[in-house]
Amino acid sequence: xxxxxxxxxxxxxxxxxxxxxxxxxxxxxxxxxxxxxxxxxxxxxxxxxxxxxxxxxxxxxxxxxxxxxxxxxxxxxxxxxxxxxxxxxxxxxxxxxxxx
Amino acid sequence: xxxxxxxxxxxxxxxxxxxxxxxxxxxxxxxxxxxxxxxxxxxxxxxxxxxxxxxxxxxxxxxxxxxxxxxxxxxxxxxxxxxxxxxxxxxxxxxxxxxxxxxxxxxxxxxxxxxxxxxxxxxxxxxxxxxxxxxxxxxxxxxxxxxxxxxxxxxxxxxxxxxxxxxxxxxxxxxxxxxxxxxxxxxxxxxxxxxxxxxxxxxxxxxxxxxxxxxxxxxxxxxxxxxxxxxxxxxxxxxxxxxxxxxxxxxxxxxxxxxxxxxxxxxxxxxxxxxxxxxxxxxxxxxxxxxxxxxxxxxxxxxxxxxxxxxxxxxxxxxxxxxxxxxxxxxxxxxxxxxxxxxxxxxxxxxxxxxxxxxxxxxxxxxxxxxxxxxxxxxxxxxxxxxxxxxxxxxxxxxxxxxxxxxxxxxxxxxxxxxxxxxxxxxxxxxxxxxxxxxxxxxxxxxxxxxxxxxxxx
Numbered sequence: 001x002x003x004x005x006x007x008x009x010x011x012x013x014x015x016x017x018x019x020x021x022x023x024x025x026x027x028x029x030x031x032x033x034x035x036x037x038x039x040x041x042x043x044x045x046x047x048x049x050x051x052x053x054x055x056x057x058x059x060x061x062x063x064x065x066x067x068x069x070x071x072x073x074x075x076x077x078x079x080x081x082x083x084x085x086x087x088x089x090x091x092x093x094x095x096x097x098x099x100x
Numbered sequence: 101x102x103x104x105x106x107x108x109x110x111x112x113x114x115x116x117x118x119x120x121x122x123x124x125x126x127x128x129x130x131x132x133x134x135x136x137x138x139x140x141x142x143x144x145x146x147x148x149x150x151x152x153x154x155x156x157x158x159x160x161x162x163x164x165x166x167x168x169x170x171x172x173x174x175x176x177x178x179x180x181x182x183x184x185x186x187x188x189x190x191x192x193x194x195x196x197x198x199x200x201x202x203x204x205x206x207x208x209x210x211x212x213x214x215x216x217x218x219x220x221x222x223x224x225x226x227x228x229x230x231x232x233x234x235x236x237x238x239x240x241x242x243x244x245x246x247x248x249x250x251x252x253x254x255x256x257x258x259x260x261x262x263x264x265x266x267x268x269x270x271x272x273x274x275x276x277x278x279x280x281x282x283x284x285x286x287x288x289x290x291x292x293x294x295x296x297x298x299x300x301x302x303x304x305x306x307x308x309x310x311x312x313x314x315x316x317x318x319x320x321x322x323x324x325x326x327x328x329x330x331x332x333x334x335x336x337x338x339x340x341x342x343x344x345x346x347x348x349x350x351x352x353x354x355x356x357x358x359x360x361x362x363x364x365x366x367x368x369x370x371x372x373x374x375x376x377x378x379x380x381x382x383x384x385x386x387x388x389x390x391x392x393x394x395x396x397x398x399x400x401x402x403x404x405x406x407x408x409x410x411x412x413x414x415x416x417x418x419x420x421x422x423x424x425x426x427x428x429x430x431x432x433x434x435x436x437x438x439x440x441x442x443x444x445x446x447x448x449x450x451x452x453x454x455x456x457x458x459x460x461x462x463x464x465x466x467x468x469x470x471x472x473x474x475x476x477x478x479x480x481x482x483x484x485x486x487x488x489x490x491x492x493x494x495x496x497x498x499x500x501x502x503x504x505x506x507x508x509x510x511x512x513x514x515x516x517x518x519x520x521x522x523x524x525x526x527x528x529x530x531x532x533x534x535x536x537x538x539x540x541x542x543x544x545x546x547x548x549x550x551x552x553x554x555x556x557x558x
Contacts, residue, residue: 052499
């Protein structure tokens with residue numbers, strides 16, 4: 001009967017950890033995808049504004065380039081949020097320059 | 101949500117029960133270590149007589165052994181059939197040293213320090229080199245302890261030491277019927293005192309307490325004889341007395357050998373003898389014990405056997421113990437709890453990982469669709485608006501429309517990727533803001549999303 005206790009204990013531990021870990025991993029994965037989805041939307045939006053602005057704006061171009069570099073490298077939700085912030089800032093600058 | 105909470109509650113309860121069962125099982129393991137079966141009042145202590153033996157020094161012993169092949173120190177009790185032993189020895193140089201029983205530890209070491217000895221006989225304990233020769237049957241112990249005859253131990257030991265084939269065993273001396281004169285003396289003594297002590301026996305009184313514990317129903321009759329002459333059959337008082345005193349326990353002692361006769365003798369006598377002499381045979385041969393001490397320890401052993409549930413005594417009462425009754429079921433309860441916990445732990449995993457995949461593969465369940473329909477309708481409406489707006493845009497509103505369309509595409513991708521609706525709605529809100537800006541710039545109020553969507557959805 002001894003294996004019952006050992007096997008049972010291992011199953012208890014494993015399922016306890018699993019029940020906590022799997023949803024956590026899943027949520028982290030989803031947070032990351034959501035953050036990158038938002039970041040890519042912001043970058044695309046900024047790129048369109050740049051094409052429409054037709055005026056040269058080095059700071060905005062630099063910000064957008066940085067955001068695109070971050071998106072190309074990948075990373076966690078924090079990196080995605082930083083990239084989104086850069087892209088929005090660049091978008092803002094080009095819009096101001098275009099006089100919208 | 102309440103279903104989820106209930107499942108979570110059950111899951112923790114299962115874990116708690118599993119832990120309680122595990123702890124109960126472990127505690128029960130600890131308890132079972134101290135289980136005793138019955139509690140016999142008998143305490144085994146075999147008290148030896150005061151050692152009163154004086155031994156020559158090692159040098160003197162060595163000289164004695166050098167001088168003669170067999171040295172018998174004063175007080176030695178062991179005897180043997182000399183012609184048979186000499187036949188085994190033949191021409192070999194075998195020196196035998198025989199000491200009295202009851203040597204203390206230092207004296208025994210002294211005997212072992214005498215180097216030129218082949219076989220040492222301490223009391224009736226026979227040793228040679230690193231070997232000790234012991235009887236292999238009850239009859240062998242009887243011969244050794246009742247008569248001091250060690251022939252059957254000496255012969256195989258010497259044959260072994262000389263690398264000779266062992267001579268065939270001979271039949272040990274058995275019993276003879278006692279003569280009428282012998283029997284009548286014993287019977288009359290037993291009738292008057294309940295005990296017969298023959299001349300030469302080392303015995304004063306029957307240990308009353310031990311006798312009462314061993315035989316609570318009837319005082320035993322005790323016959324004590326001294327060590328009997330070797331090589332001759334023992335007088336069999338037991339069967340004769342059992343006829344004379346029916347239903348009475350009878351103990352007959354020949355030297356250190358105790359025999360039981362009377363009720364249940366067939367089932368009980370041999371069991372008691374095996375149990376007693378397998379434990380005490382060696383010390384009884386080596387040391388000197390007054391016969392009443394031997395009898396006291398034998399009676400204690402009888403009490404132990406009685407308390408162990410043999411010998412028509414009812415088993416000791418064991419109270420009902422629920423833990424002991426439940427013990428075999430505990431592993432199963434534990435396993436059920438573990439499996440339940442495992443199943444309930446799988447729920448979030450199934451919810452979060454498997455179900456979305458299944459929906460993606462097979463078109464999904466009804467529950468998700470309601471939410472999807474709202475977001476998807478919003479997306480479709482805004483897409484239609486973008487198409488209409490693209491026909492009327494000018495240069496100024498173009499970037500806003502393009503950004504709006506880009507956001508709509510992002511929302512579509514997010515929806516396809518099963519991202520949370522909150523995120524999709526945020527993207528749609530962004531797209532709506534851009535389209536609203538574009539419509540404002542064009543100046544067509546009916547293309548502003550709020551108005552357009554109301555009509556589109558209607």
